[in-house]
Every structure is written in C-alpha cells, then in structure tokens.
Amino acid sequence: MKKSIRGFTIVELLIVIVVIAILAAITIVAYNGIQVRARDSARDSALNSLKKSIELYNAQNGSYPAPSSCISMGCTVSNLSTYLVPTFTNTVPDDPSAPTKHIYYVTNPTYTGYGLYVQNYEGKTPCKYISPNGTAGWWDGVPIC
Numbered sequence: 001m002k003k004s005i006r007g008f009t010i011v012e013l014l015i016v017i018v019v020i021a022i023l024a025a026i027t028i029v030a031y032n033g034i035q036v037r038a039r040d041s042a043r044d045s046a047l048n049s050l051k052k053s054i055e056l057y058n059a060q061n062g063s064y065p066a067p068s069s070c071i072s073m074g075c076t077v078s079n080l081s082t083y084l085v086p087t088f089t090n091t092v093p094d095d096p097s098a099p100t101k102h103i104y105y106v107t108n109p110t111y112t113g114y115g116l117y118v119q120n121y122e123g124k125t126p127c128k129y130i131s132p133n134g135t136a137g138w139w140d141g142v143p144i145c
Helices: 010-061 077-084
Strands: 103-107 114-118 127-130
Touching: 010 077, 010 103, 010 114, 077 103
Parallel strands: none
Antiparallel strands: 103 114, 114 127
C-alpha cells in the first residue's frame, strides 16, 4: 500500500508569497499617504491658530506684533513668542517638522497688516495668508491659503 503525502507545491507557495507582498506594498503606500495628509493638516491647524492669536493681539493692542526683524521681510514665527505667549496662546505653533522647517511671519512698518507663509506642505503647494491691510507683494507668486 502506498501512502500519499499531501502538501503544498512550490507554485502554490509562490502565489501566496506574491499575494502577501502585493498586500504589504498597498498597505505601505496607503500608510505613507496618510502621514503626509496628517502633517499637512497639522500645518493648516498651526496656521489657523497663529491667525487667531495674532488677531487677538491686534484686538487688544491696536496693532499686529512687531518684531523688528519681521518688518517687510519674513522671519520665523518663533519671533512672535514674546508677543503672544502666554496671554494669547500657550505656545507659538510652528511647522510639525520644525526645527528645520518653519512658518514665516511678516508685518508692514505701520503694524497694520501681516502675512503668514507656509512653505513646507508635502501634499499641496506652499501658500500664504495676507491680512486685509497686508501688502499683496509679500511672497510674490505664492497662492493664497
């Protein structure tokens, strides 16, 4: 009597390995896309939080924050900490990939307008926000957020 031994053939094993590899590749690509969107969402949140804090400062003081290094040319938003912390916000939000990347702030010489520039979006183009009395020429060619 011959006893038959059952098992998987090499072809069946290769098919299973290929299917698992395809599923793993799809999962990794989807995961990376989610991370990019999450960081961009954090940048949007930081931008909105900064705008609110700056507008609160303006409502109380009658002008926008005026670090001397930010007049008519951009500086990092960390320069705003002496103006905004702790009265208007606990911390000045910055780009989630800081300290190597930043959101930039600029004000005009009369402190009646300001602009914010988010340079480091990963899933969309960089953009700027210019307050109603801001100078439209700040960061020329960059689309409005």
